[in-house]
Amino acid sequence: MPELPEVETIRRQLREAGVNGRVIETVHVEWPRTVDPLSPAVFRKQVAGCTIERLSRHGKWLIFELDGENNLLVHLRMTGGFYLSQGTLKKGPHDRAILQLSGGLNLHFRDPRKFGRMRLGAFPNGLGPDAMEIGPRQFFQTLEKTNRGLKALLLDQSFIAGVGNIYADEALFEARLHPERRAGTLSEDEKLALYHAVTQVIQAGVRNGGTSLGDGQGNYTDLNGNSGGHGERVKVYGRAGQPCVVCGNPLSQTKVTQRTTVFCAHCQK
DNA sequence: GAAGACCTGCTA
DNA sequence: TAGCAGGTCTTC
Incomplete structure (x- = not known):
């Protein structure tokens, strides 16, 4: 989690x-x-x-x-x-x-x-730059080396370290990009939008003390046993079937790389 | 890539 | 009871 x-x-x-x-x-x-x-x-x-x-x-x-x-x-x-x-x-x-x-x-x-x-x-192996510290240049360079699907790429810790299933879906929504969109097809504006979306979503998560969803046993709690405040700000993850906060159409759910993926088929292209 | 493995506990 | 989970490894 x-x-x-x-x-x-x-x-x-x-x-x-x-x-x-x-x-x-x-x-x-x-x-x-x-x-x-x-x-x-x-x-x-x-x-x-x-x-x-x-x-x-x-x-x-x-x-x-x-x-x-x-x-x-x-x-x-x-x-x-x-x-x-x-x-x-x-x-x-x-x-x-x-x-x-x-x-x-x-x-x-x-x-x-x-x-x-x-x-x-000394240090964990196989990690790319930290998602809080990656710069646009570095982000672009790696993005341009591959034609993988965007969600798979965001979850790949050797590309960018720290993004998981929740924040990947949130970032793709913020960037209005489809989770299976190929990296090689992005315009310059879209690459920039994705970069900003990833860093913003991660930073917002940190500001709010992390994301907790529902009250399941495996749910995240902090050192003091408290839930993170970011859960209520999540726009797509765990909201399949509910209306998109932008267009009102119901959010779609699929599996991408074996991971549950929620997105807006209308807004994310 | 895809599928299974590693694990437990909650929800439907 | 089956199905599902915020993550990664290993093995096709």
Whole structure:
């Protein structure tokens, strides 16, 4: 569930909570595959005793910059999230890993579907420029190298890092471009519209503290268990059959690259 | 590309 | 009970 804005919200909240500067004293791994390919024992050994110097992010990866050789790289995948507790450790039902930090702060990595991953490394591999930082030139260059469908391209993290299913649909709607439109057919104006749409949608998501939809179990909540405020601003995702906010025609739903895709067949060409 | 794998829990 | 989910990997 979490895309760039949700990860960024969590990063900011972790920083505000004073996680950086603390020593990781004890590491608990409750679901071994969370730390794959390392064994829990090796992972614990490598992480325990390190200081969290800074928290950064690239795309959907949260980066705990450590004082050792490695950084702790975390991907929340579909249902991952963090919460904090203080004092005596009480494990929650979906906790997959817990870092006990200096000062009695416990950082719980919660992940009902167990897809989330914690890795050790300098930096996550295979990512293109971050969606909050990509410039128009860079965006255009990559766009011009391919003739793939636009939705598939936006979801490709090696093209642009951080866009997921919700924000891809929202960006394509804002740009008035059909999700299966081929990159090679875009006019200069359309390329620019897409660039602005992607950056605007992502930035709006960050400003509003991320997107939560419905109240399902896997739904995104921030560090404090609160829903993101962007859900009510979503114009197409999850609104199939409802009227387009621009033209009033019902929104269409299809599958593109095996992902649910909602768009306005009238407005998006 | 497409399809399956990885997983659980909610909704219809 | 079947179907679906905000993500990525691997294997055709």
